[in-house]
Amino acid sequence: MAITSANQLELLQTAEAVAREKMIDPELVIEAMEESLARAAKSRYGAEMDIRVAIDRKTGRAAFTRVRTVVEDEELENYQAELTVAQAKQYLDDPKIGDTIVDEVPPVDLGRIAAQSAKQVILQKVREAERDRQYEEFKDRAGTIINGIVKREEYGNIIVDIGRGEGILRRNEKIGRESYRPNDRIRCFIKDVRREARGPQVFLSRTDPQFMAELFKMEVPEIYDGIIEIKAVARDPGSRAKIGVISYDGSIDPVGACVGMRGSRVQAVVNELQGEKIDIIPWNEDQATFLVNALQPAEVAKVVIDEEAGKIEVVVPDEQLSLAIGRRGQNVRLASQLTGLDIDILTEEEESQRRQAEFAERTKLFMDSLDLDEFFAQLLVSEGFTTLEEVAYVEMDELLTIEGVDEGTAAELQARARDVIEEQNRKAIENARALGAEDSLINFEGLTPQMIEALANDDVKTIEDFATCADWELAGGWTTVNGERVKDDGILEKFDMSLEEAQHLVMTARIQLGWVDPAELEAEAEEAEAGEEQEAEA
Structure with a gap:
């Protein structure tokens, strides 16, 4: 196919049609055509030549030109696309390095193979432009909800038509018992938008905790307006969820606002999540108070937090243990996700046994180390002493507050404790030296x-x-x-x-x-x- 006046206008018409169909800029299609024609011309004139094609945006005329660049004598490598300053003097009056000489060449006659190659270049460029357009459109919509239509299922993954593009709902991002057929309407959370080798991918989810948060934002105007804030969300998709909310207006109950009149607001979210039970919990800055709320409906007797280890111990009445743990550990697992802490649940009986064991261990320590009778050792432990160092180096007045302890007894206790500590230190240093520890x-x-x-x-x-x-x-x-x-x-x-x-x-x-x-x-x-x-x- 030669580029003649008869089909020059068709180039522009074709570019407009493709751009309309793919919803991309016509200029990108024309540039793809220019590149494909230039590649075809190179196969005719020689691959080493720098052949360029410019299509007139008004008439559709394609101008084929050969471009040669002026380079240093020692840098001359490609004789078809480069020339030296001396060679350029026959074309230019005062040639300089970097100048170009442009000569028009006759249009090429595209054979079947060249035409097919040109078509592939155009299709590739159009696909790239389409991918860029889709990525630019959806990259800022990550973290929002989108409505789509199911197109097909591939290996358990759902391909969703989301308007000017497609999204993928992976098998592990579906709520367990959900199934879809082509043309079903579906509401999803845009979890991520990434550039992949095969183009931009819009990854959808219905199990992400933020999907539920966004649903509440749609159903509860106070959340959308910022009067109520969702502070934490934890989900066991399709089964149960917990959501922590706080109100910045003292006159508005955050839990009541999220539940709605006769449960209308929360029920709309439950229906979208296939009947997932939702516990709405008032947020509290105090972790212990928030955790007590999060473990509802179980009652909590005591909470002990180890902030450094990021762990928390919860003591519950014996009859509340199964309720606090939940079926298959669901209740405590969701509470743990909500607070970001590892939670150990103990019954009151287990905690009592542990306290008794610690009491007995410390009593034995004082009996053995300080040569005390059981009563006196228990008296020290009950007063809060846990180590020999505390006895040895505590202020004398603290020992004198113990009933039956006078100055002489206190001094003797501290002397014994210090003697034991010094002996332990001596043995520790001896063992360290024996193991090879150096003076440094x-x-x-x-x-x-x-x-x-x-x-x-x-x-x-x-x-x-x-x-x-x-x-x-x-x-x-x-x-x-x-x-x-x-x-x-x-x-x-x-x-x-x-x-x-x-x-x-x-x-x-x-x-x-x-x-x-x-x-x-x-x-x-x-x-x-x-x-x-x-x-x-x-």
């Missing part, structure tokens, strides 16, 4: 003899070894693996060492060894503080 570690300020022994047992025997430790290796920590918190045991964790203390000790060791310049540390700290101040002002 033993004399390092901030480590007790028992800590040094524990480090030597873990093959940390010098100050250099200690300086290479990470803070979590010493103090322990938590790692999230596959959505679950996993405990990392620390070498010095049993000595109640915090991450901050571990960081300070390790940094002190590195400064002593000259690995870190304290001046640089101070400068970094000042920069970080200045950055925080700027963020706070913003």
Whole structure:
């Protein structure tokens, strides 16, 4: 097919038709045509030539030109598309490096293969433009709800027509018992929009917790207006969910507003989620209070929070245990997701047994170490003393508050406790030396003899070894693996060492060894503080 006056106008008409059908800019289609014609011309004139095609946007005339660029003599590689300054003088009066010489060449006659190749180039460019248009349209809509029509099912995944594009609802993002047929209407949450090798992909979900939050935003005007805020959501899709809400207007009950008149608002959400039961819980800044609310309908007797470990212990009456845990652990699992804490549930009887065991263990410690009778040891424990260090170094007045303890008895108690501690320290240092601990570690300020022994047992025997430790290796920590918190045991964790203390000790060791310049540390700290101040002002 030669580009003649008879079919010049058809180029523009074809570009307009394709652009209308694919909802893209006609200019992109014309550029694709120019590239395809240039590629076909190269196959006719030579692949090394720089052939370019320009289609007139008014007449449709395609102008074929050959472009040659002026380069340095030593850079001349492609004789068909480049030429030196000397060679360019026969075409230009004063040629310079980078100048171009443009010559018009005759239009090509497209054979069957060349025409097919040109068609493929145009289709590829059109597909790329269509993908870019779809990505630009949906990238800012992630996190919102969209209505669509089911087109087909592929290997359990649902392909959804969402207007000017398609979305995919994966098998694991469907609510368990849902099934769809072509042309069914469906409401989904746009979870993510990404550029994939085969084009932009709009990933949909009906199980994401934020899908339920967005449904409530649609049903409850107070949430949409910002008077009520959804603070946390936890779902067991298709079965049960918990949602924590707070009102910023004292006259509006957040739970009542979300439930609606006769349950109309929450029922609309329940119907969309295939009958998923929803517990609406008042949010509270106090974690313990919020957790008590989150574990409803179970009654809670006591809550003990370990903020550093991110764990929480809940004590419930014996008869409330199964209700607090829920069927297959559902109630406590959702409460855990809602609060972001690991929850251990104990009955009152289990907690009592544990307290008794701790009481007996501490009593035995004081009896064995301080040579006390059982009554006196129990008296110390009941007064809150848990370790020998507390007895040895507490203010004398605190011991004198114990009934039956005078100054002489208190002094004797402290002397015995200090003697035991000194003997334990001596043995710990001996064991550490036997394990290979060096004086550089033993004399390092901030480590007790028992800590040094524990480090030597873990093959940390010098100050250099200690300086290479990470803070979590010493103090322990938590790692999230596959959505679950996993405990990392620390070498010095049993000595109640915090991450901050571990960081300070390790940094002190590195400064002593000259690995870190304290001046640089101070400068970094000042920069970080200045950055925080700027963020706070913003």
